[in-house]
Amino acid sequence: MYKVVEVPNEILRTKCEKVTKFDKKLGKMIDRMFDTMYEYDGVGLAAPQVNLNLRVAVVHTDDETGPLELINPEIVEANGAEIDDEGCLSMPGVFGPVERYESITVKSRDRLGRAVTTKANGFFARAIQHEIDHLDGILFTDKLAETTAEAPKDVRVVFMGTPDFAASTLERVIEAGYDVVGVVSQPDKPVGRKREIKPTPVKAVALAHGIPVIQPIKIRTDYEELLAMKPDLIITAAYGQIVPTAVLDAPKHGAINVHASLLPKYRGGAPIHQAIIDGEKETGVTIMYMVDKLDAGDMLSKVVVPIEEKDTVGSLFEKLSVAGADLLLETIPPLVQGDLTPVAQNEEEATFAPNISREREILDFTRPGEDLYNQIRGMNPFPSSYTTLEGARLKVFFAEKVEGNGTPGEIIRLEEDGPVIATGSHVALKLVDLQPAGKKRMDGQTFMRGVGQALTLGMKVGVES
Ligand code: NI
Numbered sequence: 180m181y182k183v184v185e186v187p188n189e190i191l192r193t194k195c196e197k198v199t200k201f202d203k204k205l206g207k208m209i210d211r212m213f214d215t216m217y218e219y220d221g222v223g224l225a226a227p228q229v230n231l232n233l234r235v236a237v238v239h240t241d242d243e244t245g246p247l248e249l250i251n252p253e254i255v256e257a258n259g260a261e262i263d264d265e266g267c268l269s270m271p272g273v274f275g276p277v278e279r280y281e282s283i284t285v286k287s288r289d290r291l292g293r294a295v296t297t298k299a300n301g302f303f304a305r306a307i308q309h310e311i312d313h314l315d316g317i318l319f320t321d322k323l324a325e326t327t328a329e330a331p332k333d334v335r336v337v338f339m340g341t342p343d344f345a346a347s348t349l350e351r352v353i354e355a356g357y358d359v360v361g362v363v364s365q366p367d368k369p370v371g372r373k374r375e376i377k378p379t380p381v382k383a384v385a386l387a388h389g390i391p392v393i394q395p396i397k398i399r400t401d402y403e404e405l406l407a408m409k410p411d412l413i414i415t416a417a418y419g420q421i422v423p424t425a426v427l428d429a430p431k432h433g434a435i436n437v438h439a440s441l442l443p444k445y446r447g448g449a450p451i452h453q454a455i456i457d458g459e460k461e462t463g464v465t466i467m468y469m470v471d472k473l474d475a476g477d478m479l480s481k482v483v484v485p486i487e488e489k490d491t492v493g494s495l496f497e498k499l500s501v502a503g504a505d506l507l508l509e510t511i512p513p514l515v516q517g518d519l520t521p522v523a524q525n526e527e528e529a530t531f532a533p534n535i536s537r538e539r540e541i542l543d544f545t546r547p548g549e550d551l552y553n554q555i556r557g558m559n560p561f562p563s564s565y566t567t568l569e570g571a572r573l574k575v576f577f578a579e580k581v582e583g584n585g586t587p588g589e590i591i592r593l594e595e596d597g598p599v600i601a602t603g604s605h606v607a608l609k610l611v612d613l614q615p616a617g618k619k620r621m622d623g624q625t626f627m628r629g630v631g632q633a634l635t636l637g638m639k640v641g642v643e644s
Pocket of ligand 1 (some may be wrong): 266267268269309313
């Protein structure tokens with residue numbers, strides 16, 4: 180038997196290679212794929228899901244159509260369209276509506292290399308299309324059909340959250356027509372240079388809609404007011420305090436949380452930062468039940484969001500907050516209906532994304548350029564990363580990967596649009612978005628016309644002077 184790989188994983192995004200050798204090994208592999216599919220209780224399995232880069236899939240939806248092996252499959256005819264829910268062994272607990280052809284004709288090979296033509300319709304056709312997508316690196320969540328789930332009107336919702344990420348989610352929940360009977364947010368804090376006391380972003384949204392707000396200093400002991408709101412469902416998003424079991428157990432539909440990662444990966448306070456710092460190609464949002472252990476509750480739904488090469492925490496944050504609100508609005512109706520099956524997290528695969536400590540902001544140019552590149556965008560716009568230039572702090576918001584070798588930290592080229600710094604690998608970094616001490620943030624060109632004039636080749640950044 181094979182082990183099924185789960186998102187995020189590069190192989191699930193790979194366009195697979197055609198099979199050219201029809202030997203015994205191929206037959207054995209296909210048998211093992213069938214065993215794996217039956218063991219995992221699936222109706223289809225594609226080679227990339229078991230870490231094999233080959234255009235091979237197996238499908239077995241019912242006794243009537245029987246087991247089918249597909250090698251180098253191609254859809255040669257397709258008719259009709261149908262929307263129905265799908266799931267995937269590589270995304271346990273995730274389901275969503277996808278539009279597929281109602282009937283298809285597929286040409287493929289069997290394990291001996293013989294040409295096979297298969298006509299399929301309905302669920303059988305759907306399963307085949309899902310597996311062929313896998314061979315092209317496509318997941319069903321890339322194709323989710325727009326569904327407008329009606330907001331159940333008789334559910335009393337209490338929303339708990341604090342920052343912008345949560346405020347836009349609350350806004351969407353209100354817009355969708357939910358009966359938000361109360362909002363819980365952290366106490367107001369002084370912000371900015373003037374230390375003005377300002378309402379939290381979530382409180383501001385609530386007040387604008389005339390929704391009562393409570394701001395207990397310690398929700399752990401001070402929750403009577405919340406319970407008096409008689410919630411049927413509690414939604415939390417970046418609230419900022421541990422919520423006690425007495426609160427989590429109170430609503431009949433439970434307390435759910437919107438978390439910006441594909442759990443069990445990146446539990447904790449900085450999942451967006453850490454995914455970029457680690458150079459991940461995709462992340463996402465998970466909605467789960469809240470339990471008294473950090474981000475460890477059973478999962479209700481997930482959505483995958485790609486991380487582009489130039490994404491920063493800022494841009495990814497925007498994408499995830501939209502995707503998270505969409506997912507929440509898709510999840511609540513079936514949750515309230517009792518149509519969702521919560522899926523436990525695999526504790527063995529849990530990883531953590533702790534809040535970013537001060538020392539992680541420092542750029543160590545002895546590290547490979549690729550890693551530094553990810554660190555820089557994984558800290559942009561906050562808390563931001565920095566090095567030093569002649570002993571003064573130089574914040575770096577973005578860099579370009581360019582070729583160049585030298586002693587790590589050495590300025591190896593002075594270009595019109597930024598200085599090029601050598602790293603611990605052959606990938607050098609051109610600093611193109613930066614902020615020298617005591618100055619505003621500026622692009623590389625502006626920097627080179629000002630502070631950069633004093634730079635000379637061979638100077639080093641990151642050294643004490
Ligand atoms: Ni699948």
